[in-house]
Amino acid sequence: MYLNTEIAxxxxxxxxxxxxxxxxxxxLPLPYGVSYNSYLIVDEKVALVDTVEIxxxxxxxxxxxxxxxxxxxxxxxxxxxxxxxxxSLSLLRKYYPNVTLVGNKKTLEMVQGYYGIDDNTxxxxxxxxxxLGTHVLQFHLTPMVHWPETMMTYDESxxxxxxxxxxxxxxxxxxxxxxSEMNLDKYWDEMYRYYANIVGKYxxxxxKALQKLTxxxxxxxxxxxxxVWKEQTSKAVDIYDQLSRYEAKEGVVVVYGSMYGNTERMxxxxxxxxxxxGIRNVxxxxxxxSDASVILRDIFKYKGLIIGSPTYCNxxxxxxxxxxxxxxxxxxxxxxxxxxxxxxxxxITNKKLAEFGxxxxxxxxxxxxxxxxxxxxxxxxxxxxxxxxxAELLKTPESADPSCH
Numbered sequence: 001m002y003l004n005t006e007i008a009x010x011x012x013x014x015x016x017x018x019x020x021x022x023x024x025x026x027x028l029p030l031p032y033g034v035s036y037n038s039y040l041i042v043d044e045k046v047a048l049v050d051t052v053e054i055x056x057x058x059x060x061x062x063x064x065x066x067x068x069x070x071x072x073x074x075x076x077x078x079x080x081x082x083x084x085x086x087x088s089l090s091l092l093r094k095y096y097p098n099v100t101l102v103g104n105k106k107t108l109e110m111v112q113g114y115y116g117i118d119d120n121t122x123x124x125x126x127x128x129x130x131x132l133g134t135h136v137l138q139f140h141l142t143p144m145v146h147w148p149e150t151m152m153t154y155d156e157s158x159x160x161x162x163x164x165x166x167x168x169x170x171x172x173x174x175x176x177x178x179x180s181e182m183n184l185d186k187y188w189d190e191m192y193r194y195y196a197n198i199v200g201k202y203x204x205x206x207x208k209a210l211q212k213l214t215x216x217x218x219x220x221x222x223x224x225x226x227x228v229w230k231e232q233t234s235k236a237v238d239i240y241d242q243l244s245r246y247e248a249k250e251g252v253v254v255v256y257g258s259m260y261g262n263t264e265r266m267x268x269x270x271x272x273x274x275x276x277x278g279i280r281n282v283x284x285x286x287x288x289x290s291d292a293s294v295i296l297r298d299i300f301k302y303k304g305l306i307i308g309s310p311t312y313c314n315x316x317x318x319x320x321x322x323x324x325x326x327x328x329x330x331x332x333x334x335x336x337x338x339x340x341x342x343x344x345x346x347x348i349t350n351k352k353l354a355e356f357g358x359x360x361x362x363x364x365x366x367x368x369x370x371x372x373x374x375x376x377x378x379x380x381x382x383x384x385x386x387x388x389x390x391a392e393l394l395k396t397p398e399s400a401d402p403s404c405h
């Protein structure tokens with residue numbers, strides 16, 4: 001038996017926590033685990049909003065049955081088809097064979113493609129409504145946030161937005177479900193990391209979705225991952241708004257690869273220069289130690305990025321090369337960029353990092369440092385200067401800056 005949290009009148013949380021999975025999508029570490037959120041609306045008609053990852057299907061069914069007893073589910077609202085949210089769909093059908101699957105055209109195509117189900121479905125279009133009784137659901141298509149079929153469901157009576165993956169974050173829900181019941185400290189950084197790694201490429205579609213949601217009176221946001229936002233709805237929306245516009249805080253991420261410590265010494269000097277010129281938020285990442293998902297989180301969070309790399313087989317250090325690919329995939333915009341390199345007999349990194357900055361259309365300082373073998377006093381001072389010049393660029397309005405390419 002389960003006692004499910006009532007989020008609003010007749011709306012219950014029936015999601016689950018995953019403290020077992022080591023990496024989300026087999027890529028992203030989960031130090032705090034992750035929740036798969038599902039919601040039950042009990043009215044004249046009963047609607048379930050999304051399911052959970054199939055590994056937790058038995059717990060999921062138990063939670064539903066604890067709430068409904070002998071009642072049936074009339075509708076399954078499918079906001080997002082990714083398997084961590086649709087994975088228990090076939091299992092649900094075994095317990096509730098008459099449930100009608102509600103989704104848009106692309107959703108129902110994916111239901112057939114993933115699970116071979118094409119019967120007892122209801123296709124809905126943008127703005128269409130579904131009446132459960134007191135509760136009236138309105139559907140808002142939000143394609144590419146972050147899959148092509150994604151939509152959000154708005155409960156007009158309780159002013160609750162079931163937002164799919166939007167406004168979600170990593171981290172299990174440890175006893176509480178609603179934000180007012182919990183210490184939220186860990187979730188904000190995990191929201192940044194979730195956005196940067198999962199949603200990051202889709203800034204324009206997120207902006208379109210936010211504009212579409214603007215007329216709605218939203219009191220509660222029920223995402224598919226992380227807390228239910230009730231007291232902090234404005235903050236959650238503001239974070240997504242800022243990130244999807246690629247706006248960032250004043251600060252610099254210094255990322256470097258170093259095999260024997262020489263490039264790391266250069267990075268330390270660069271950081272000194274940043275602090276000397278007033279940058280208080282300086283975040284340093286050794287790519288051989290920091291997970292790429294955390295580095296990407298900080299690149300989305302702060303406006304400045306400085307990358308240092310040794311030459312490796314006449315190319316960039318492999319982990320730096322991998323990071324650049326991840327940044328490029330996410331099409332990160334409006335960053336201020338500087339770089340430095342080192343080599344033992346033939347240098348190539350500064351050339352390649354300059355090409356990368358140009359491709360990303362970022363502002364760059366007209367100053368670089370490249371060290372051959374051990375760090376000299378002159379280049380130590382030059383690295384400090386590189387940090388100082390980057391700090392100056394951060395403080396310069398883009399329209400007034402004469403030094404960027």
